[in-house]
Amino acid sequence: MRPRSIAVVGVSAKPGTAGRTVLTNFRLNNFPGEVHVVGRTDGDIDGHPVKQSIDDLPEGVDLAVFTLPAAAVRDALEACARRRVRAVTVFSSGFAEAGNKEAQDELAGIAREAEIALLGPNCLGYTNLVDGLPVGFANAREVVRVPKDGRNPAVAMVSQSGGLMAFASLTLASRGLPVAYTVATGNEAGVGMPDFIDFFAEDDATKVIALYLEEVRDPQAFLAAARRARAAGKSLVAIHPGRGERGKAAVQSHTGALAGDYATMRTHLARAGVVLVETLEEWVDVIELLARYPEPPTKGPGIVTFSGGFCAIAHDFFEDLGLEMPPLTEESQAELAPQLPSYIPPRNPLDLGTQAIWQPELTGIGTTALVKDGNVGSVLIAVNSGTAKSQGVYAPHFIGALKGQRKPAILGFPAPELNAEFEAAARENGLILSRSLERSMRALARVTHYGRDLERAARSVAYAPFANLPALGRGAQPEWLGKQLLRAVGVRVPDGDLATSLAAAEEIAGRVGYPVALKAQAGELAHKTEAGGVLLGVDDAAALRDAWAKLHANVAAAQPGLVLDGVLVERMAPKGLELMIGAKRDPKWGPVVLVGLGGIWVEALGDVRLIAADMAEADIVEELGKLRSAKLLKGFRGAPPVDIAAVARTAGLVGRLMLTVPEIDEIDLNPVFVHAEGEGLTAVDALVITASERE
Template sequence: MDAHAAISAGSAGKWSPPRDASDIVKSVHAMLHPRNIVLVGATDKPGNYAERIWNNLVKYGYEGGLYPINARRETIWGVDCYKDFASLPEKPDHVLVLVPARVAVQVIRDAAAAGARSATIVTSGFSELQDEESQRLAEELRQAVKETGLAVTGPNCLGNLSAGEKLFTNIDDRIVTMEQGRVGIAGQSGAIVMAIRQALEDRGVGVGYMVTTGNEVGLETPDLMAYFAADPSIRVIVVYLEGVRNTKAFRDACKAARAAGKPVIALKLGASEGGRAAAMAHTGALAGSIETFDAISTREGVIRVRGLDELIETTECFVHADTPKGNRLAAVSLSGGKRGLLIDAFYSAGMNFAPLPANASEQLARMLGPGSIVGNPLDAGFAAVVDPSVYMKSIKIMIDDPDTDIVIIDAELPKAPHELRERNLRIVNEMAAAGNKPVIYISAMSIGFTEHTKALRKSLPDIAVLQGLDRAVGAIKSLIEYANLRKEVPDIVSSSKTSARAMLEKMLKSANGAAALDEVGSKKLLKAYGIPISQEAIAQTSAEAVKIAKKIGFPVVAKVVSPDILHKSDVGGVVLDLNSAAEVRKAFDDIVKRVKKLKNKPRLEGILIAQQVEADLELVVGASLDAEMGPVVLFGTGGVDIELMKDVALAGAPIDAAEARQLIARTKAGVKLKGYRGRPALHEASAVKALVGLSNLIADAGTRIASIDVNPFLLNSKLGVAVDGLIVLNNEAARKAAKH
């Protein structure tokens, strides 16, 4: 039984709503490998979608049944036209919905009742519009899809491609090569997904599947990702994302792709305003959705590209280049100028060409002769003029060298027949196939492919051919980074104690709709989750403040406590370096006076007198609830210049101690923490404990906490403590406060 047959085994009949990964794979398979296709809303009005899709299905030779439905026609496009599902010669399998939105919902219900397993709703006029009627129809359609269990793409989409089935239910009239290529594409924008397919086709890269998901009322992009991960014919998954609707489904699909060794190359549209709604805390302002998307998805093996050109080069690279064993680069050029460009481009991307191993250098020096300069990259141009065989011998030495992980060749494919260059390319392709490392051709500029170039490119499956130096370097860097990912990513769950979770529930219940917990309440909850807290107590009078200061020991800090003041230093609510009773009394009185003068008349719950910790490094640790990607934890350089420095790194929550250390290592603060330029190493264990605790807290809270801001978290060689804390709640009061 082949892979597709195995997927579809036992799949006949009415579908139940997908419940797990195997159900999703079966649902998508039903859509992409149907027994027949029914076009509901067939019309021969010139240029309409139905006719264009029909023409594509006929042109590319779809071998299943093709049935148009239009109750007012007996024939159309030269074939029989049917009035309804009951009059078809067989049960419908895949239904293309091309009728107006007002009747599309009933078509879905009728199709399911007639035995259909899947549908593509090309029709628009649903949730993409803002009027009340369109929104009502969208909800009715969603309910119909849920109740019938049909595998549905759309509405408001442009159709799909399943090359192995010669299925092209799409309006695109550009040439399509119907071959089971190694790329699967899915995305919400039909125009962008179609453009990606066309660009890959123009580069001679085959696309096995292309699915436009539209409004995603049924199947979503992660469902297609899961299917591509399960299909052995697909090597690279390409997605265009306007938003992540189901974080768990997306992460599960990414994990499935990674387990199958298939990179997910994603073009993600914009940053979500929802991800910045937590800007009352510094953490929320720093953790926009794009940064959060990267923090979570990169861990799962997603390569996010920043434009379509970068997407094409990265896809080409992963389709034809195996992941390398390391990052040791070797390059061969025939030009000193291009050799310099290679060095500059890779250096700018944080990669370098190491000196060649002695054995390879000696072989090249003997071959190139006296006076030659043997380096990496190698400029073989002068010697190759004297003896053309030198060029190919140089490439072979690089490929055979066990101390080289990736071989780069500076050359482009010919636009017209060229016997010598094509012979050399085929020899290199054979070397690459026989070797165990990626061999990548780079053209410094983008060169248009002729039909000859495309055919030649397809005959060289074991070498990658990249264009545009900067984009090529980025693709190679992504290839190396993907190879360096942890081989297995465990599912980490919150490790918090029962007592901590009980404290969380108590504090959230006692908040009584407040926008945020005050500093005292925030720190109480932080302490329950294992975050080290400085010694402190709240004072209601200046005399009480002095008593607390003497108990703690000078110097101390005085800070206003108010649920209505989120950033205390902005209103003069923090006084440092208090070394005597007189200074404490004055600081208490001054803060009270300042607060009483504020226009918004904030509630004053007291003045916090806290231990002043001598710190070698000010950090920020925090957590935020991203609107798309869920809980995320943050670490970086803290203090008053946090937004200016923006030395932060993020990770999906919860995390364990190992991931906390990796997070710290991604920042400049992490470098300082280890002991920068002879300075003593600081107490990293405190920072790790704080990050794990914060990640557990934001994960345990579900959607009830918007952000947690611990700034500064002070660190020295003996300890680390949180001297400030702000927990912003995810409620209406917090959202109103954020707007003002």
């Protein structure tokens, strides 16, 4: 990022070629170090003597920039290794993104062995606008430098798509927000996202790190770097395509990436302090918000408007985004009331109606009240003022109330034109102007959820391993062993035991009490219900003998030759609301926990919440309240409220298992019968899968 010497390799004498553009960039921006040129032309190019071979370079050049066809890259990289070049940037395409992963892996191996920081291949290069260093072939220009002392907020952009990075950086520049660095990482055969995040975490000029991700190739390194950047006070804002099947296919064809599980990634990114947005507009809006207001709010937004209709729309909009609009504090109401006309109630949203036409100072009074209010986390000015003249009347009051304060705020003026003086004053004071109220509300909601995610991450639980757990086999564990594991960690399961004979089944049933359930047990019996291996409501000893024979006949017909571990004999559990609690371990990202509506409904409706494995129980309760079926938890149509605390406790135990027993790949408790408040829950089915398939 700050080389003292550079070699441009593959330079042609022909003007306008990639190598000449790279050289011109160095000249236009007065690169102070040594520049070497390697090419086939005799003489000199742009005043630089042309060396015929990389082997003619002095030893220890900081950076080599390859403007070469893909076929020539390997030999050139090997030559750089011989000359102890420290870093290499490769623009060339034709590697993993084109299906040629083997050639890319060879480059990675050479660079790793020679300790070369390799950027690319298939990248557009990068710019360091703090030091005035553009390393790119697309165009030559003199860049505007960004102060390195951090006096003004600036953004560093790291992207696996050069085109989208250009879109975002140009959009931010049009808003007066400088971009200090842009890095197109390409296929990341060598250095990648984590390396640049670490660099920007320590850079004084950078306030926000903006990321376009098509694949996070080393999730654990990425998450660790994100946490370090967040600890250094930087915000990270990412966008990632590939939520749907077509998006995944497009990602693969673009960079050779293999898209991972989006929901799992989102959960881990939130835990590490990364905002993940869903649209390009939201990306730049959130970047600007966090650059200008680096302390994300945790409380809901406040609104000042001239429209009662917009108040209703805003309530609906924020509710859909999972936010409430908080009431003003009693102190704010008492302070506002004597300053407002009697017919304007001091509340949030604050509708000033038409009175502001005659009393424009009300806009400043109302805005100041929301800025000072302890219940309000952010402020949106939502004024549909259609003329530049009227904007000029209100502007001084809004700007006076907002300038210099730290609470996130947006001036929303969806007008055909903006008053030039108003716009200039807003930019001069570092305020955010928006022409879209919906985009403004979405951005404020996103940064509020970000603030809450950071609070929840700070409450994460450091779990100790469990003691005296049963030994697990490899692959899918039979239910009886999964339930032994649950008992050992404190999750209630039905009374019962494994029977290997009819006599043992009769003894167990007599001990736990009828009615009982019989369940065939074998790790290889993946779908025991479909195989007729589950018989419920067995009422007495005679029925037990008949059920025993029927169960064995059913399983023998469904899977001939299968040897059972035995039959699980359990007392029928009292009914309750059917939920599911599960967990899975992504091979790259790590574990996540799922809670949601269970039984057949988990597949039919998919009403689940994905949560971090180390989430505190109080936060799990909050997540349960976000289920579409949350009304069922609180009592519905005469049913009593269920024991939500027991669900949260059990989800926490499942998370603890995933974090402390690394051989477990998956846990599925479905259904879990959740009983009335204070009566706990019972896990009536349990599937535990260990790591044999991953190995």
